[in-house]
Amino acid sequence: MVFSSLLFIFLFLTVCYTCYVFGQTVRSKNIILLVSSLIFYAWGGPALVFLLCLMTFICWAGAIILSNQKNERLRSAVCIATVAICLSLLFIFKYTNFFLSGFTDLFGISNTLPSITLPIGISFYTFQLISYVIDVKRGEVPPQRKFWLLLLYASLFHQCIAGPIVRYADVNEDINNRIMTPSETARGFSRFATGLAKKAILANGCAAIADKLLPLDGEMLAVQTSFGILLGALCYMLQIYLDFSAYSDMAIGMGLMIGFHYKENFNYPYVADSVTDFWRRWHISLSTFFRDYVYIPLGGNRVTVPRHILNLFVVWALTGLWHGASWNFVLWGLYYFVFLVAEKYLIKPKKDPSAIMKALRIAGTLVVVYFGWMLFRFDDLSMLGTALKGIFTANGNLLTNLETKALFLNNIFFLAVCIVACTPVIPALTRLLKRSLNGTRVFAAANAVLPACLIVLSALALAGDSYNPFLYFRF
Amino acid sequence: MNNEKDKSVNGAPEKNTQKSYENDPFVKKATAVQMILPSAVLVIFCIIGLAFFARPERSESEKRELTKFPEFTWEAFWSGEYTDQISLWYSDTYPLREGMISANDAIKALYGVRGQQISTGNNVGDEIPDGPMVPAGDIDESTDGEQQTDNSDENNNESNNNNGSETGEQMGAFYVKGDTAYELYHFNQSNSERYASLINSAAQELDGKATVYDVIIPLSYTFALSDSERESIGASDGIKAVNYMYSGMSDKVRAVNICDNLAAHKDEYLYYRTDHHWTALGAYYAYESFCSVKGIDPTPLSSYEKLSFEGFLGTLYSDTKAQALKNHPDTVEAFVPIGTNSIVVTERNGQTSTYQIVNKNTDSWYQNAASKYNCFIAGDNPISEIHNPEKTDGSSVVVVKESFGNAFVPFLVDSYEYVYVLDYRYYDGSLYDLVDEKDIDDVIFVNNVIATATSARLNEMQDILK
Numbered sequence: 001m002v003f004s005s006l007l008f009i010f011l012f013l014t015v016c017y018t019c020y021v022f023g024q025t026v027r028s029k030n031i032i033l034l035v036s037s038l039i040f041y042a043w044g045g046p047a048l049v050f051l052l053c054l055m056t057f058i059c060w061a062g063a064i065i066l067s068n069q070k071n072e073r074l075r076s077a078v079c080i081a082t083v084a085i086c087l088s089l090l091f092i093f094k095y096t097n098f099f100l101s102g103f104t105d106l107f108g109i110s111n112t113l114p115s116i117t118l119p120i121g122i123s124f125y126t127f128q129l130i131s132y133v134i135d136v137k138r139g140e141v142p143p144q145r146k147f148w149l150l151l152l153y154a155s156l157f158h159q160c161i162a163g164p165i166v167r168y169a170d171v172n173e174d175i176n177n178r179i180m181t182p183s184e185t186a187r188g189f190s191r192f193a194t195g196l197a198k199k200a201i202l203a204n205g206c207a208a209i210a211d212k213l214l215p216l217d218g219e220m221l222a223v224q225t226s227f228g229i230l231l232g233a234l235c236y237m238l239q240i241y242l243d244f245s246a247y248s249d250m251a252i253g254m255g256l257m258i259g260f261h262y263k264e265n266f267n268y269p270y271v272a273d274s275v276t277d278f279w280r281r282w283h284i285s286l287s288t289f290f291r292d293y294v295y296i297p298l299g300g301n302r303v304t305v306p307r308h309i310l311n312l313f314v315v316w317a318l319t320g321l322w323h324g325a326s327w328n329f330v331l332w333g334l335y336y337f338v339f340l341v342a343e344k345y346l347i348k349p350k351k352d353p354s355a356i357m358k359a360l361r362i363a364g365t366l367v368v369v370y371f372g373w374m375l376f377r378f379d380d381l382s383m384l385g386t387a388l389k390g391i392f393t394a395n396g397n398l399l400t401n402l403e404t405k406a407l408f409l410n411n412i413f414f415l416a417v418c419i420v421a422c423t424p425v426i427p428a429l430t431r432l433l434k435r436s437l438n439g440t441r442v443f444a445a446a447n448a449v450l451p452a453c454l455i456v457l458s459a460l461a462l463a464g465d466s467y468n469p470f471l472y473f474r475f
Numbered sequence: 476m477n478n479e480k481d482k483s484v485n486g487a488p489e490k491n492t493q494k495s496y497e498n499d500p501f502v503k504k505a506t507a508v509q510m511i512l513p514s515a516v517l518v519i520f521c522i523i524g525l526a527f528f529a530r531p532e533r534s535e536s537e538k539r540e541l542t543k544f545p546e547f548t549w550e551a552f553w554s555g556e557y558t559d560q561i562s563l564w565y566s567d568t569y570p571l572r573e574g575m576i577s578a579n580d581a582i583k584a585l586y587g588v589r590g591q592q593i594s595t596g597n598n599v600g601d602e603i604p605d606g607p608m609v610p611a612g613d614i615d616e617s618t619d620g621e622q623q624t625d626n627s628d629e630n631n632n633e634s635n636n637n638n639g640s641e642t643g644e645q646m647g648a649f650y651v652k653g654d655t656a657y658e659l660y661h662f663n664q665s666n667s668e669r670y671a672s673l674i675n676s677a678a679q680e681l682d683g684k685a686t687v688y689d690v691i692i693p694l695s696y697t698f699a700l701s702d703s704e705r706e707s708i709g710a711s712d713g714i715k716a717v718n719y720m721y722s723g724m725s726d727k728v729r730a731v732n733i734c735d736n737l738a739a740h741k742d743e744y745l746y747y748r749t750d751h752h753w754t755a756l757g758a759y760y761a762y763e764s765f766c767s768v769k770g771i772d773p774t775p776l777s778s779y780e781k782l783s784f785e786g787f788l789g790t791l792y793s794d795t796k797a798q799a800l801k802n803h804p805d806t807v808e809a810f811v812p813i814g815t816n817s818i819v820v821t822e823r824n825g826q827t828s829t830y831q832i833v834n835k836n837t838d839s840w841y842q843n844a845a846s847k848y849n850c851f852i853a854g855d856n857p858i859s860e861i862h863n864p865e866k867t868d869g870s871s872v873v874v875v876k877e878s879f880g881n882a883f884v885p886f887l888v889d890s891y892e893y894v895y896v897l898d899y900r901y902y903d904g905s906l907y908d909l910v911d912e913k914d915i916d917d918v919i920f921v922n923n924v925i926a927t928a929t930s931a932r933l934n935e936m937q938d939i940l941k
Contacts, residue, residue: 001558006524006566014521043562045555183497186509193513205586212594223599402707403593414586440496444505452512459520460582463566463575 001043003162003250004199006462009455012040013254020258026177029258030152040157041120048119051089056147056154058085059129063136063143079137083130090126093119098325121161123322125154127289132168134293141169149175158254162247164265164285171260178259186447188256193451193458195249198242200458202418206239209411213404214377214387221386227400229390231408237373238418241270244283270422273361275339275368286322290315305345312344313337326379335375339368529570535845542567584798592651592795593708600661600711608671608723649791650696650708654803656791657696658751662711662719663928670927670936671723674920677906677940678727681918685873685910688768688919689724690731690761691717691927692753692879695746698738713924714738720927731768731919733761747805750789752848755809755882762886765919774889779810782833787847807847809833812888814863820856823901832861832885851881857901858909866892872917873909875899875939877932880921891917899939900932906939 001008016036023029042049062082066075096116132153135141144150153175159166213232215221224232248265255262265285272278279287298311313334320333352358378384390397408415420426433439496502523529533540545551545560552558566572648659678687693713696705705712714734721730737745737760745757753761759776766773787805811833818832830853852859855878871893874880877900887894895913897906910918926932 001562005562006520006569007562010517010520010524011565014517018518043555043558045553046558047553048555182510183506186506189510189513401709402591403595403709406591406593409588409590410586410592412587434496437496437499441499441501441505444502444509448505448508448512451509452516455513455516457582460575460579463569463572464579 001040003247004196004204004458004462006459009196009459009462012036017257030149030175033156033258034148034152037152037155037157037160041155041160044120044161045117048117051093051119051122052125052155052160053151055086055089055126055129056151058082059133059154060144060147060150063133064145066133066137067143075137079133082133086126086130086133090122092116093122095321095325124163124165125160127165127286128159128168129154131165131289131293135167135169141172144168144172144175156260158251158260159262162244162251163283164248164251164262165289166262166285170263174255174260180257180259184259185257188253188258189451190253190447191256192250192253193454195246195251195253196458197454198249198421199246200461202421203239203243203246204461205411205414206235206242206418209407210235210239212407216378216383218380218383218386221383221390222395223397224390225398225400225404226391226393227408228404229387231404233370233374233377233387235415236377237270237370238415238422240373240376241266241422242418268422268424270366270369271362271424272365272369273358274343274365275336276343278365278369279336279340286319290319294318309341309345312341316340323376324379328375328379328381328384331381332372332375335372523570524565526570530568531570531572532568534573580796580801581798583796589797589799590653592797593649594795595648595659595661595709598648598659598661599709601664603662603712603715603719604664606722608668608719648710649794650710651791651795651797651800654799655695655699655748656795656797656800657699657710658694658791658925659696659708659710660694660713660716660924661709661928662716662924666928666930666933667716667720668723669930669933670922671720673933673936673940674728675723675725677918677920678725680907680940681910682727685915685918686729687727688729688731688765688917689721690733690765690883690919690921691720692761692921692923693717693734693737694751694924695753697734698741698745716924716927729768731761731765733764736760736764744808747787747789747791747807747848748803749787749792749800749805750848751791752789752879753882754807755851755885758879758882759810759886761883766890769917771890774813774886776810778813782809782811782835782850783807784809784847784850786844788844789848790845793845804844805847807850809850810885811835812863812885814865814889815861818852818859818861818896820853820859822856832888848878848881852884852896854881855898855901856896857898857903859896861888861894861896863888863892863894865889868892869914871895871913871915872919873897873906873913873915874919874921875906875936876921877923877926879923883921887919897939899936902939904939905941907941 001012003009016032019032019036020029023032038049041052059082062078062085066078066082069075069078093116132141132144132150136143144153153166153168153171154160210232213224213228214236215224221229245266252262252264254260263285265283267281267284269278269281272281295311295315298314299307300311301308303311316333316337317330318333319336320330323329323332374387375384378387386395389395393399430443433443497506531541542560542564544564545557547557551560569575648661650657650659674687674689681687693716694710696708696710697713700708702712717732717734721732724730737757740756740760743756744754745760746753756776763773784807785804787807788801789805792800792804816832816835817829819827819829821827832852834850834853861884866889870891872887872891873895874884874887875897876883877898880896880898884894884896893913895909895915897909899906906918909915922932
């Protein structure tokens, strides 16, 4: 089930939370949440629930076994074994075909590829469970003795299929003992409604334009105008952020409504003033996962320069691969590796405080990110070549035409709204308002009305929108 | 309470002033509303969604049956397809869906400056040769050198329902300017040559039995836009394309070039603004051209009873949802044949029924703004027969047509004793057998230019030429 569907909003979520409110104890509330989460997950293919339960069971058992061990070596061994099993399952279900076809290409052996459906959200819940086992091993969090509560953590519909990658340590308290407070529930509604509108209205709208302008068909792409390609890539860039951060907004909002506190996953990445800064603001739960469980164990930056570069290389190749079983994603990760190393050792951008310099740094970062998304868009690299050539009209394509211009004008206000939604303009205005009592009242009044309006507007957009795939379901 | 403690521990002094605002009675009330209002919205929409009896089964504006609740099979269940279909069913038949979509269309009108909209579907027309068509040898059944036109059309055929077009004709390339939408045609050389040779082969086969006429209809933009504007939207020169196709037809084919007569009346209401078809008036001028080629006198327009059906929003409106079109719908005008207004139709399901040639019974369909073009000859059917009792000379004609022919047929009624209408997209039999069986005098092929550029149409045409 996807969040941005009428079925989810008006049936699943409404019924689930209505039942939830009538739950008397945290235990009964947890049971309601677990049952609904399993139904939610099963909606995308009931068989795959077993895989989710199996992996949770392995991690549950692994964590308990290792926490009962005193011997540090045995503890490590159990931890490594558990993590290895999880990664193997992830590998089998996500990467088998990618590597088999790689072998076929390399050695010319033709073998028929097995058809494996990618279980929804496997990349997210595998990482969540791995972080849990390692955190238990590191003694950062006590093991969860009750299997069903760990299953609740792994399957919780807020974040199970599209992130953020919530650490067990962050929700342990909330799972065992949480309360709903009116102000948090109210904020949760606002956050959820904002995310829903970002997805249903803005991201889907951008996707429609991007798909028109950057068709995934070589011949059609080759005749696209230069301006069309540039505008299409811009829409795709807006789409990816609005789409993905919307899912995090909805997860955080749905959590807040009932007393779960998830960490922020995005911090306006499109105003980052360096590539390093961008990755501190983009999909934070993923980059901190790789930082804590790969980069720092490898030695981080407290090693020799070549070793540090190697560490970065490993992290970014893996980050790329996590995004999808395709070479363009690996290259996309390594693309960032190059810029990050360059920033670390070659360019070292000076933090000049003047506004102009900051604006230039932001612009430079956006250019890097912009072309990064083009690499992300095309899993066929020859298509990327066509698109890049098309920018310089090297496909014999036009610079622009009436169709591109009309499409731009048809959506000019919409795109302006999308761009504003990617920047921290609204939070800045909010802070300004909140300085005075009257401002706070205006803000509160607006906040009282907006969530309901946004939900209705999103429902209108979803009603006719058969186009509603979520990009990150591939991961 | 725990949370508040945490905050004050972490928080800087300014957070304390914010705290005091939170205790403001107005802010407190607003916070309550912030929680209650969206909850109420969710619950109301939830209850509406549970009103199973109010769920529609068909969308009139999209001209399609809506998704049915899936039948349970274990296979579909385990694969997730069953639940998938339920999700689709839920939103597709949500009771307020139609109203929600049109509200959303109104909102989308605010997305930007929408005076001009254009979508070419990434089609690019071939260059139309200046000279006459070089006579081809045998008819080549292969479809080499196909353009995207064909692909997009085949996709269209499959996703016919989603498209709002039941005719299966190519849609997707359009241009909206002000309150007028134009469907765009892209010339396809190999298909044009194939079209000419198909007509040639029919004329050859029927030589001595029946006279073959060919009518190719250019689209509305041909007469409405200047050459430079037409080029800027990438549409092909319709008149040049028509002439090129006629240049490839043998002298056994009597080409009915309607372009001059349409151009002479180009300021009249020849084509709809919200639909891709021509009007009955446009079809009448084509009928005049046909009469002059055949050497008979056309029935004067003034001698027909004229009907007007207002509020028509056709396929181009469905495709573009342009508000300017919605604000200014078309009027379907129809001219009732004099000899008879009765047509015996064999429908696609095989049933035979009698309808009116120009449907005066407006009750059943008049409410539906999208289907008013169906007032002509009961829409698209495999084969229909009209007998005009005013004539007794045994004269007979077969119109081989796609949907553009529907507006044209009523004018032929008074010129023949028998008019047969064959929609080659749905007819399974052979045109040649029909000509033999019914002892047909004239065969008129009626196609709009897009049909001549679309290999799916040509394949269907070829299938009846056997």
